[in-house]
Amino acid sequence: MSETVEITPGIHWIGVNDRTTDLFEGMWPISGEGVSYNAYLIKDEKPALIDLAKSIKGEDLLRRINSLVNASALEYIVLNHMEPDHTGVLKQCERFAPKAVFLCTEKARGLLDSFYGITDRIRVVHDGETISLGAHTLTFYETPLVHWPETMMTWVTPGQVLFSCDGFGGYGALDGAIFDDEYPSVDFYEREAERYFANIVAKYSRMVLRAIDKLAALPIKVVAPSHGLIWRKRPERIIELYKLWSGYAIDKPKPEITVLYATMYGATETLMNAVARGIASTGVPLKVFDVAHTHISYILPALYAGRGVMVGAPTYEGQLLPIMTAALSMIEAKHITGRKTAYFGSYGWSGGGQAMFKKLVEPLQWEILDNLAFPGNPTPKALEAGEGFGVKFAMAVKNSNMGENSNG
Numbered sequence: 001m002s003e004t005v006e007i008t009p010g011i012h013w014i015g016v017n018d019r020t021t022d023l024f025e026g027m028w029p030i031s032g033e034g035v036s037y038n039a040y041l042i043k044d045e046k047p048a049l050i051d052l053a054k055s056i057k058g059e060d061l062l063r064r065i066n067s068l069v070n071a072s073a074l075e076y077i078v079l080n081h082m083e084p085d086h087t088g089v090l091k092q093c094e095r096f097a098p099k100a101v102f103l104c105t106e107k108a109r110g111l112l113d114s115f116y117g118i119t120d121r122i123r124v125v126h127d128g129e130t131i132s133l134g135a136h137t138l139t140f141y142e143t144p145l146v147h148w149p150e151t152m153m154t155w156v157t158p159g160q161v162l163f164s165c166d167g168f169g170g171y172g173a174l175d176g177a178i179f180d181d182e183y184p185s186v187d188f189y190e191r192e193a194e195r196y197f198a199n200i201v202a203k204y205s206r207m208v209l210r211a212i213d214k215l216a217a218l219p220i221k222v223v224a225p226s227h228g229l230i231w232r233k234r235p236e237r238i239i240e241l242y243k244l245w246s247g248y249a250i251d252k253p254k255p256e257i258t259v260l261y262a263t264m265y266g267a268t269e270t271l272m273n274a275v276a277r278g279i280a281s282t283g284v285p286l287k288v289f290d291v292a293h294t295h296i297s298y299i300l301p302a303l304y305a306g307r308g309v310m311v312g313a314p315t316y317e318g319q320l321l322p323i324m325t326a327a328l329s330m331i332e333a334k335h336i337t338g339r340k341t342a343y344f345g346s347y348g349w350s351g352g353g354q355a356m357f358k359k360l361v362e363p364l365q366w367e368i369l370d371n372l373a374f375p376g377n378p379t380p381k382a383l384e385a386g387e388g389f390g391v392k393f394a395m396a397v398k399n400s401n402m403g404e405n406s407n408g
Contacts, residue, residue: 003064004041005178007222007230008159010136012041014064016057017173024085024171028199028297033192034173037085038226040163041068042156045134046075049100050154050163051226055088062089062096071096076131078138079104080165081151082111086226090116103131105142107150125152141214143167145207147200153215160221167211168238170196170228181233189229190241196227197245198300203335205246212243248305253339255398256306257286260299262313262324267346267377272312274383275344278390279310284398291327299327300334308397309339309366310390314346315353315373320360321345328360337365340400342393344372344386369396 005013015038022031037053039061047069053061065071074097079087082104093100094116102112102122112118125131127142139155146167154163170193180186201208223231223238231238248254257279263269272288279286287302303309313324343357354373361368372389374382 004067007040007224007232008161010043011156011159011161012043012068013178013224013230014039014041014061014068015174015178016053016060016064018054018057019173021054025200028171028195029295030171033171035171035227036174038178038224038228038230039064040224041065042133042136043068044136046132047073048076048078048133048136048138049074049093049097050078050156051080051165052077052087052089052093054085058089058092062092072098074100076100076133076138077102078154078163079108079112080154080163081148081226082108082115083148083166084115086165087115090118094118094121103138103140105140105150105152107144111150127152141211143207143211143214145204146211147204147207153211155215155218160219161224162215162218162220162222162235163224163226165226166200167208167225168223168231168242169193169225172228174229178230179233180229180231180237183229186229193228193238193241194245194301195297197242198304198334199297201242202245202249202300202304205249208242208246209250212239212246215239245304249336253307254305255284255308255400256302257284257308257310257394257397258299258302258306259286259288259310259312260291260324260327261288261311262291262321262327264314264316264321268312268314268344271344271346271372271374271378271382271386274378274386275310275312275390275393278387278392279394280390281387282391282394282398284308284394286394292323296327296330300330300336303331303334303336303339307339307400308393309341310344310393311341311357312344313353313357315348315351318350318352320353320356325356325360328357328364332360332363339364339366340393340397341366341368342370342372342389343368344374344389346374346376346378348376369393 019034172192
C-alpha cells in the first residue's frame with residue numbers, strides 16, 4: 001500500500017496505521033486488531049486537510065502531506081471532531097501550516113482552546129455551509145453527539161465523498177489496502193465496525209439515526225471515515241449497518257440471549273453449562289461470555305443486539321462477585337436498558353449475590369424473570385433444574401415483544 005492513495009481525482013488518503021496502541025481511548029483493546037487514523041488531503045487551488053491523526057503519528061502525517069503538496073501551502077484544516085486521536089498532531093499542524101485556517105463547529109471552538117490553546121485562525125462553519133477550494137466544494141453537516149457534541153461531517157463534490165469522521169468507522173488496521181473492494185472479504189472489518197459502534201457510538205444511537213436521515217438525500221459514492229475501511233464499492237453497506245445497530249440499541253433488539261457468567265471454583269460454570277444447554281435446545285441463538293476472561297469491549301455488541309441477558313455469578317462475601325458487578329456497571333454506563341434477565345449462582349455459607357444483582361439492574365429497567373441460587377456445588381437435581389431454567393427463560397425471550405424505548 002502506497003503512503004498516499006488517490007480516492008477520487010484530487011482527493012487523497014494520507015492516513016496512518018497504529019499497531020502498537022493496546023487500548024483505544026485507554027479502555028478498548030486493539031492490540032490484536034490495530035486501528036487506522038484516516039486523514040485526507042484535497043489538492044486544489046486552496047489545498048485542504050480533512051481530519052488528522054494521533055500525536056504519535058505526526059512525522060508520518062507530515063511526510064505524506066509533503067509528498068503531495070508543500071505543507072506550508074495548506075489553506076484549510078477541517079476538524080470534523082476534536083478528540084485527540086484525530087487532533088493530536090494539531091500543534092504541529094499549526095507550525096508547519098502557518099496560514100491554514102481551522103474549520104470547525106461553534107462547539108469545537110472552545111475545545112480548540114482547552115485542548116491546544118488555539119484561539120486564532122479559526123473559522124466556525126455552520127450546517128449546510130459551503131466553501132470552494134477551486135475545483136472542489138466542501139459542504140458541512142453538523143452531526144452532534146456522533147459521538148461528541150461538536151462533531152460534523154464534510155461532503156465533497158465532485159467525487160461525492162462523505163468524510164464521516166467517527167461515524168461509520170471501525171477498529172482494524174488497514175492491511176495493505178484501504179477500500180472495501182480490495183479485500184476478498186470484509187467480515188473482519190464489519191465485525192470490528194460493530195465492536196467500535198458498540199464501544200464508542202451506540203449510547204448515542206438516536207443521534208446516529210438523525211444524522212443518517214440528514215444525509216439521506218446525498219448521492220454518496222464514497223464513505224471515508226476516520227477509522228477503518230473506505231467504502232467505495234458499497235458505500236451504502238456501512239450506513240445500513242450503522243442504522244441496523246442503532247435500531248438494536250434503541251428499540252429493536254433481536255430474540256437472542258447473551259449469557260454472562262463468572263465463577264470462582266467452577267460451581268457456577270458447571271450450572272451455566274446446563275443453563276446454556278437448555279437455551280440452545282429451544283433454538284434461540286445465544287452467546288456465552290466469561291466476564292473474567294473476556295473484555296467488556298467484545299461483549300457489548302451482543303448485549304446491544306439481543307433482548308435477553310442471563311447472568312450467572314456466585315455470592316462473594318455476601319455480595320455479587322465483584323468482576324460481575326464491574327461488568328454490570330459498564331452496561332449501565334452504556335445505557336443498555338429494557339432487557340429481560342434472570343440470575344443464577346452458587347453461594348457458600350450465605351447468599352447475597354441475588355439481592356445485589358436485583359439492586360444493580362434496577363437502574364437498567366431490566367425485567368427479572370427468574371432466579372436460581374444454590375449452595376456449594378450443583379447436584380444432579382440442580383443441573384436438571386438449570387437446564388429447565390434455561391428453557392423457560394429462552395421461551396420467554398423468544399415470545400416477547402420489545403417495544404419502543406426499550407433502550408434509552
